[in-house]
Amino acid sequence: MDAATPVVELKQITKRFPGIVANDSISLKLHKGEIHALLGENGAGKSTLMNILFGLYQPEEGTIEVDGKPVAIDSPNRAIELGIGMVHQHFKLVQPFTVTENIVLGSEPRKGVKLDYKKAAAEVKRLSEQYGLQVNPDAKIQDISVGMQQRVEIIKTLYRGADILIFDEPTAVLTPQEINELMDIMKRLVAEGKSIILITHKLKEIMHISDTVTIIRRGKVIDTVKTSETTPNELAEKMVGRSVSFKVDKAPAKPGKVVLDVKGLTSKNKDGIAALNGLSLQVKAGEIVGIAGVDGNGQSELIEALTGLRKVDSGSVALLGKDITNLSPRHVSEAGVSHIPEDRHKHGLVLDFSMSENMVLETYYKAPYSRNGFLNYDAINEQAKSLIERFDVRTPSIQTKARSLSGGNQQKAIIAREIDKNPDLLIAAQPTRGLDVGAIEFVQQQLIAQRDQGKAVLLISFELDEIMNVSDRIAVIYEGQIVGEVLPEETNDQELGLMMAGSTVKKGAEHG
Amino acid sequence: MANFLKLFTKDSFILAIVAIIMGLVLGALVMLLGGYDPIEAYGALFERVYGDTYNFGEAIREMTPLILTGLAFSFAARAGLFNIGGEGQFLIGMTAASVVAIQLKGLPAFIHAPLAVIAGALFGGLWAALAGYLKAKRGVNEVITCIMLNWIGLYAANLVINRFMLLEGQNRSVDIQPTASISIDWLSQMMGNARVHWGTLIAVAAAVFFYIFLWKTKQGYELRSVGFNQDASRYAGMNVDRNIVKAMFISGTFAGLAGAFEVLGVFHYQSVMASSPGTGFDGIAVALIGMNNPFGVLLGAVLFGTLTYGSAGMSFAADVPPEITRIVIGSIIFFIAAQGIVRWVLKPFYSKRKKEKVL
Amino acid sequence: MDLITLGQIINTTLVFATALIFASLGGIFSERSGVTNLGIEGLMIFGAFAAAIGGYYAEDAGMGGTAAAWVGVLAAIVFGVIVSLIHAVASITFKADQVISGIVINFLAAGSTLYLVKLLFNGSGESELIQGFNKLNIPGLTDIPFIGSVFFNAYPTTYLAIILVIAGWYVLYKTPFGLRLRAVGEHPSAADTVGVKVNRLRYIGVMISGALAGLGGATITLTTTGTFSHNTISGQGYIAIAAMIFGKWNPIGAFGAAVFFGFSQAIRNYVQLFAWSQSIPQEIIFMLPYLLTIIVLVGAVGRSSAPAALGQPYDPGKR
Amino acid sequence: GCGNKNQGAATENGGQAAGGGEAAKSDVKIGMVTDVGGVNDKSFNQSAWEALEAVQTETGAEVKYLQSKSDQDYDPNLNQFIKGGYNLTWGIGFNLANAIEKAAKENPNSNLAIIDSVVDAPNVKSVTFAENEGSFLVGVVAGKMTKTNKVGFVGGQDSPLIKRFEVGFAAGVKAVNPNAEVVVNYTGAFDKPDLGKAAAATIYNSGADIIFHAAGGTGTGVFNEAKSRVKSGQQVWVIGVDKDQSLEFGDDVTLTSMVKRVDEAVKKVSKEVVDGTFTPGVETLSLKDNGVGLPETNKNVPQDVLDTVEEYKQKIIKGEITVPAK
């Protein structure tokens, strides 16, 4: 094999799903030691292509060559044999199992009939040290952070001897620190002679780490370029088909009266540990406050406490001067709070309901959707149609089940529903997670539009860029407390990062 | 109604019919293996049910509780709950109806009978709500509680009869007051004394109620939402716990009605039972045949009732052991559930007819 | 309650619990692989039936009581496995609703076993009485005071059940097979992507459950009834399911739950020995086991933790 | 051996009397509705059916049965016979009393008969038994033969009928052995051998050595428990019920049985119909009529005990002793 032979070559791959050509004659070459980025809108067909390479789907047309030899990859097993490993967009980890158990599953070391757990754990330790992937072999997946879980996924592929690694949106769920660590890990892997295909929506990451980029639009390859010879703008344009502005346009905020006033909020977890530890925070009308922080510092608990999903032990939450502490979610909602939940599948939508039923998930009981206890389907459908139109939700019909929509469109539907409630306070948790740049632009514009209409917006995001670009004010959360407030134009990633790690405490001026 | 018709798509209807035919054919094969004549047997079965008015009336009597216990299972299933406790709810409903029908005296019929019916529904509902409450508040799996409550219900029913209403020297309660009867005497006389009663009408009305409640009211919307996704429902401001209890209550109400009608319309007394009658479990089968759709449940009860009631005719006239109908029913449910198998059987026909359309 | 009575109660408990132990252990293997098995009752019926028939023909062929009983056990296991395949094919291969296909098993069991008994025994709804097992003393052990009479004077099936609980636990938690089986029940696509054959493991899980539930049914025929008729199994399968859930899908837990059920049944009989029990309505005493169960469940903290993928057919293409 | 389907529901071609022989031809049809126990309950349903089969052999009458799957089936099953022109329809067991009564009223021209219950109607023959008297006699056996001075009773459902067994038995025990203790255990069911087994185990464990059961199929469990104890060297006994149960469960555990001649009653009344001498009304079969009592042979009961039994039997027949019934 000469050096120029790609380790993987996809030739003219075509894959159809009912009603759609997900991959339309796609060709791609991955060279040894290369990080090859795949870029494309939501639904462009990136995951499908990778699932084909990993043996989960069979293409209708096209061939795959590994090290110059044509191969038929009819199962993940075959892919693993060929040295291909994949870190999936949604982790494939068994929650109640330990790290070690997850890693060795399917090719376990044995001692007689017994699983040789000691040997397995030792192997895990060895791999984690070799590649600098810190994990605790005996921790259960359900108890470790998302970043840690991802390391487990990577070790899983290495344990199986993978030389070709596929990462499908590995950074979507990571905190900035974790993303940096992942980048280092990838570099190390390439240095060790591995080759990587990386799917991501974040152009910054592509520019930072990849060698080559292939852009896919609607199942077709638009172009393959050397990273060093392109710019983010060019990439975005190729991907969306129009130019995308990365600077979020917004006028300076004109904060009004205090809408959300949180004082000394304390709430304990099941095991008695304080998840919220005397947290105080204010959000004013006409401003976007971004909460920056490392995952697990009380973000979820804060949202739950604000929306009535969690009882607090002490402290108070007031909305426009009215006490809403410990009210039920329904009453909080009626008081004027909208909530775009972090997990759209689990919390945002009833996937087996139709789109129109989903559009009234919080208002079905009110007139005109409901009269004398009976649903008024005409009004519900009317509402759904209007929202879908206004927010450009792409769905075959309003009777389509939410399950069959793409993630981006599901997210748009939720945003439409929440904004339409005309809330005083809009809480947006990770509103752009997993969305492509086009969709992100749309969502962020919506948040800003809300602000401009005088609403208070609370944005929780692990994307530092998003926090910096969209917020008018940034509050840093650390161990259940707001440890500092800064203005985006007066700070930088470094300072924020330090604050998020809890090392510096810098109180905002208006704060006590 | 448009919505409802959609629930019964042409495709699923055809599949159900084919499943029924396949079940009957399988039963015929088993009969042939046992040395019986399936044509004669099925003939006798249908002859028994539809041959004369008495038996037709009795067959309807047989179907009525099946409709209700079938609805009970389906309703809970729509809210994501597995109500395997129809049996206990049936018995508790029956007992409550008996107490009212026996112990209250001097009421006019138009008050007494409805009161007894309501008591049955209410207590059946409460019995089920108990399981719902334990699930909502304590996280206790409703399957276990329901199984336990079935037994407790059986003995509780016996306790009440034995202690308070026993007919001296007999293994049953005294007769209910005539004012509590819901038998339709004139129709019964016309049908050779078949035990027909108003409960049948109420059972059909219950199916209609089921449909309207779940798909037309906001409370039904909540129940379905909770059934599909509890988390999202909670996020949307619904009180999930309350909906669980509510769904179980309504579900139990159906089963309770079934029990009440047996006393008020069929027996006019309640026996002390050594084991529970099985109507609740049969209701699960009916619900499955009806694919948890209220109108499907009606049809499922007709089919189930026909087969079980007719089985006696089959063993009488053709000497075929009546157990064969259980095999037939089991197979029908099997084929309805495993539609893949039916499709697979139908494939040659389908692909011939629809070749272009499908691709 | 003195020690001897307690010992006797425990001994009775174990007899009662044995069938439940087998059946709930069977349930665990199926459900741990992600396949709901409400057909345990039906599988027990088939097992009880096969044991009665197998034992009968073995005795007919001149085998001694215990040898014939072992033939019955074997027949029950084989039958249980065969019938469980119906459930497996429907719910795994054809992706039918698992709850439904389990209930189908119960229906088919109720119908076909009785139908067959009538065919085989000249129209009689009950098979001919067979010898079955006798309680076994283990030389040396049985003579240990207290312990001996409690634990070492039991049916062979009881010993087998205890051995299988330990073996089942070991297999599930200490072997690669167990790891894979549980992975398939928790997150099938995770298992699939590391090359574990999801459906094959599920088949195995369901077949093991068929074997064990069949064994549970056989236990009742061979130690309690000696015959098979329509009510040889009447609800024990459902109790076994309850025991499985109660025991949190863990063999040791299910064993504990099964023993608890057996114990509360034994108590119910024991209570009747006392004169004061006459003043308590009989029905209250009958309710005791079931009431106790609910009370214990309500008191037990923590929600029961079913395998995450329980009840869902595995469809690699599903989003 | 593999099956002959006609045995289950007898012959339908009425003319051909099964069993060959020179039976007289009769065009009488006699039907029988069982309770949920069915004709293989090793108890009264079975006795009754065997009697009817004997009637068929002897007289050529056509006989048939329908098994009820639930209480709801009694009515239509009875009606199946009545409307089918059957000359006599039996309801076997007290559970059918109400259905028989209803059917009798609705069909005043049909003949009906019931076992174990009294139905007051002009076209019904009610046959009951003095179970307390028979149970007294097996109580005498138990009282005489217990070595532990403790005997047990296992009942099915706690009902007035089963109470007669219990009370008569206890009286018999006390009559010959005033120091003996009788422990009573109701299982609540007639078809749960596992409950019978557990009940028996508890009673034997408590020191009793003889158990009298009146629990139908539940009693199978009692026999099984006794058997397994006998096998491991313990000396315990069971007293059977309804039929001579030693025939089924063997002489190593069956001490004796309280036989209830349901078969005789069914035979007698059925033949009356064939002969045209059927008279409705109530008939209670007691010791006097040989309607209840011990089986003819009792291998396990020594002669002196049998003599005592005979002594008490005469006293009861003469009315010197009145056996309590509740």
Ligand SMILES: Nc1ncnc2c1ncn2[C@@H]1O[C@H](COP(=O)(O)OP(=O)(O)OP(=O)(O)O)[C@@H](O)[C@H]1O
């Ligand atoms: N199993 C499937 N069945 C039917 N359609 C599918 C299936 N999987 C993917 N699709 C469709 O194929 C198209 C490509 O999907 P794919 O998941 O590959 O997109 P993607 O580029 O990975 O998007 P994203 O950026 O959102 O992850 C989409 O329209 C999607 O709806």
Ligand SMILES: Nc1ncnc2c1ncn2[C@@H]1O[C@H](COP(=O)(O)OP(=O)(O)OP(=O)(O)O)[C@@H](O)[C@H]1O
């Ligand atoms: N304390 C609470 N916590 C959570 N949800 C609640 C609470 N109280 C009410 N809800 C939910 O709010 C909704 C409206 O309740 P409300 O009682 O105002 O109206 P409703 O629909 O008429 O209720 P119902 O039909 O029970 O009378 C219901 O979905 C209910 O589940």
Ligand SMILES: [Mg+2]
């Ligand atoms: Mg993707």
Ligand SMILES: [Mg+2]
């Ligand atoms: Mg209200």
